[in-house]
Structure formats: structure tokens, C-alpha cells
Amino acid sequence: MTTTPRPTTTPGPTPTGTAPAVPATADRILTGDRPTGPLHLGHYFGTLRNRVRLQNEGVDLFLVIPDYQVLTDRDVAERLSEHVEGLVLDYLAAGVDPARATVFTHSSVPALNQLLLPFLSLVSVAELGRNPTVKDEIAHSRQAAVSGLMYTYPAHQAADILFCKATLVPVGRDQEPHLELTRTIARRFNERYGPVFPEPRTLLSEAPLLLGTDGTKMSKSRANSIALKASPDETARLIRGAKTDATRLISYEPELRPEVSNLVLLAALCQGRDPHEVAAGIGDGGASALKAAVTEAVNTHLAPLRARRAAYAQDLGYVRQLIREGNARANAVAEATLDEVREAMGTFR
Structure with missing residues (x-):
């Protein structure tokens, strides 16, 4: 396998606002991006650059590529493997170091997805339906009909966060309801079965919102963004x-x-x-x-x-190997958490 040079990062100062401070205690952060297209300048200045900073300052960084969740608002996940590889290329180019960060794909961690079943038993249909992100996704859904997966989206995100016992989740203010539901699920599980999960805290980004070329929010789906590549x-x-x-x-x-x-x-x-x-x-x-x-x-x-x-793109075999290694690390963490869940619930392994 070709040896690919380790990326460097030169994020530079932010002229408006200040980046969130790194917590004094050892924290684990879970964040990620859906593989629906290339990352753009809004992603870079809004989250990606700060992830690299946190990684470089010693925070345990988990980056999920939630490929299953692509199906929440569309009937088919088109060009999925290409988009997954593209995300990893963007991460590497921006300075994400796979030796210090765990980059993994949602669908490759069965134990993570198995947490969805007990988690769904802890929330009501009304609670899922009240989630503002779910309402917005339903309103703008690209599906022929709203699927059941759409309603489980908040619980699935809770599984993403709690499988690795993340203590911090970087979000914008519009995503705070997701974190509140995740905290609710963790709290209810702990009350019903015993202490297993932390209640993750929100790490609000102070990065400015960048508009797209049409004057609306920069978005992959609106064809108004400038891709990093x-x-x-x-x-x-x-x-x-x-x-x-x-x-x-x-x-x-x-x-x-x-x-x-x-x-x-x-x-x-x-x-x-x-x-x-x-x-x-x-x-x-x-x-x-x-x-x-x-x-x-x-x-x-x-x-x-x-x-x-461009250098990393010359060796996609290396990129795929990094994904496999990240999946292996995520699986080990997920299996250990699932073992704790089974023990707490009194189920057979």
C-alpha cells in the first residue's frame, strides 16, 4: 500500500466569535456528517475546522458517517460508497488524524444499531413526532411517503451518541432537541435498568452561519454551496x-x-x-x-x-483501509457497551 503523507492543518484564527473551549476533563466527542455529497465551506468553518482543533488538543474524537440515516429523507441512497469515501477524503484533507480519531460508518457497527430497540421502548411516538428536526425533514422529505425510519431518527441518533458513551456533542442550536431526547433516553435507561450511560452535554458552536450563493443557508441539497474539493x-x-x-x-x-x-x-x-x-x-x-x-x-x-x-485520492485503497480500521475500533466499543446493556437488562448474550 502506498504511504500517504500525514495531513497538516492550518486553520487560522476566526475573526467573529470564539471557538468553544476544550473541556478541562477528558471528554469523548461524537459528531459526523451524512454521506449525501461533498463537504463545503459551511461545513469547514462551521464544524470541521473545530473538530481538528479539538482532536489536536487531546479530545477523544469519534466521527460517524451515518450511511443508514441517508434513507430517512429519501427512497434510495445514491452513490453511497462514493460519498462515504469523499467524506473521508475531506476529513483527511482538513487534518483529521485517524491515529487520534475514530472514523466509522454507521452500517458497519451492528451493536450500535442493536441499541435502537431498547431505546425505542423508552420514548413515545408523540415524543418522536414532536422533534422539530423530524417535522422539518418530513416537510422537505424526498420520499414517496414518510417512512417509519424517519420517526426513529432521533432514537437512532441517540444510539450513535450513547454507544461510545460520548460526553460532548457539538451541535447548532437547531439540533439541541436531539440532544435533549438523547439525554432523556440515557436517563430513563439508567433509572429503569441501572447506570450505564452518561447524559451527554451540548457543545454549542459559535461559528458564524455561512449563506449559500443564493442567499439562503449553504446546503448540499440546495446546489448553492462551494465544495472543499x-x-x-x-x-x-x-x-x-x-x-x-x-x-x-x-x-x-x-x-x-x-x-x-x-x-x-x-x-x-x-x-x-x-x-x-x-x-x-x-x-x-x-x-x-x-x-x-x-x-x-x-x-x-x-x-x-x-x-x-488530491494526494489521498490517488490511493483509495488506503482510504478504505482507514475506514475498516475505524469500523473495527467502533465495533469493539459498541460490543462492550452492548454487553453492559445486556447485563443491566438481564438478557442472554
Whole structure:
């Protein structure tokens, strides 16, 4: 197998807000991304860069690729293996170190998924249906009909978190209800059968929300994102098509000028500068000058990441081996947890 160089990471400072502090005690974090397409700049500045920082500061990082959960809002998981490998390439390129982080696929850890059965006995259908994320997914579902898997989604996420006894889960505020239900499941299990699971805490991200090129939330499903793996030319084309406004003087005013301010913020994040300083530097250059500056900032910042990704992509056998090794580690953890669950419940092994 070809030896692939260990990735390096140069995240740079964040000009707005501060990254969540690393806990003083030894914590285990569970987080991940659904394999529905390539990661984009919103993922990078919103979560991925901070994951690498936490990993480098000694937090035990578990990264789940929830391939089963792709089916919650669609009838078919298209190009699934390609998307899984693409996620791992993005992780490696950003600086995730498989020697210090456990990267695994949901479907490859049977003991994790077996936890779903006792967990479902601890929550009501009404509690599952009230979850705002489930409501939103149902409203925007790509399925011909809403499946039962959709309603079990919060309990499945609880299994993802609790199988490895994660103590911290990085989320945005819109995902806090998931964590509350996970805490409820852990608490009810412990009360009914005895102490097995910690009640995980929320690690709220203070990273700014990046808008897509159409002015709405950047999303893989909305075709408005700039993928980390995008070429410089593709990046330039996408930024040229980004929504702005008619005012020539560039300013950073997120409430009054969200689209222009979003582009200013993107350049600032890439350069590690204050967005007001970036806006002042462009002055009355207008949207054209703004987009040129953003394009240069993004392509310069992502150039090392893209080079690392391209190097890893030359040896997909290495990438698949990393996934297998992560799956093996996750399985060992899941089997140990399931043994504790069986013992607590008094079931046969």
C-alpha cells in the first residue's frame, strides 16, 4: 500500500466569535456528517475546522458517517460508497488524524444499531413526532411517503451518541432537541435498568452561519454551496454567481446586507481578518471587486487542503483501509457497551 503523507492543518484564527473551549476533563466527542455529497465551506468553518482543533488538543474524537440515516429523507441512497469515501477524503484533507480519531460508518457497527430497540421502548411516538428536526425533514422529505425510519431518527441518533458513551456533542442550536431526547433516553435507561450511560452535554458552536450563493443557508441539497474539493476555476464561477445587492460601497452589515456581508465574512474567515477591515479594503469597488477578493481568499486558503485531498485520492485503497480500521475500533466499543446493556437488562448474550 502506498504511504500517504500525514495531513497538516492550518486553520487560522476566526475573526467573529470564539471557538468553544476544550473541556478541562477528558471528554469523548461524537459528531459526523451524512454521506449525501461533498463537504463545503459551511461545513469547514462551521464544524470541521473545530473538530481538528479539538482532536489536536487531546479530545477523544469519534466521527460517524451515518450511511443508514441517508434513507430517512429519501427512497434510495445514491452513490453511497462514493460519498462515504469523499467524506473521508475531506476529513483527511482538513487534518483529521485517524491515529487520534475514530472514523466509522454507521452500517458497519451492528451493536450500535442493536441499541435502537431498547431505546425505542423508552420514548413515545408523540415524543418522536414532536422533534422539530423530524417535522422539518418530513416537510422537505424526498420520499414517496414518510417512512417509519424517519420517526426513529432521533432514537437512532441517540444510539450513535450513547454507544461510545460520548460526553460532548457539538451541535447548532437547531439540533439541541436531539440532544435533549438523547439525554432523556440515557436517563430513563439508567433509572429503569441501572447506570450505564452518561447524559451527554451540548457543545454549542459559535461559528458564524455561512449563506449559500443564493442567499439562503449553504446546503448540499440546495446546489448553492462551494465544495472543499472544488477547483479554483469552479470556485471562481460559483462566487461570480453569488447574490449581492446594488450598493457599490462594500460594508459589513449582516442584518441590512446579508448577501454582501456573507461574502465579506467568507474572505475574512479565509484570511483570519476582521470582516469590517476586509470591507474597508474593498471600499467602493462594488460587487465585482468583492467577488474577486473573495475568490482569491478562498482559493489561497483552500489550496493546501485541496493538494492534500488530491494526494489521498490517488490511493483509495488506503482510504478504505482507514475506514475498516475505524469500523473495527467502533465495533469493539459498541460490543462492550452492548454487553453492559445486556447485563443491566438481564438478557442472554
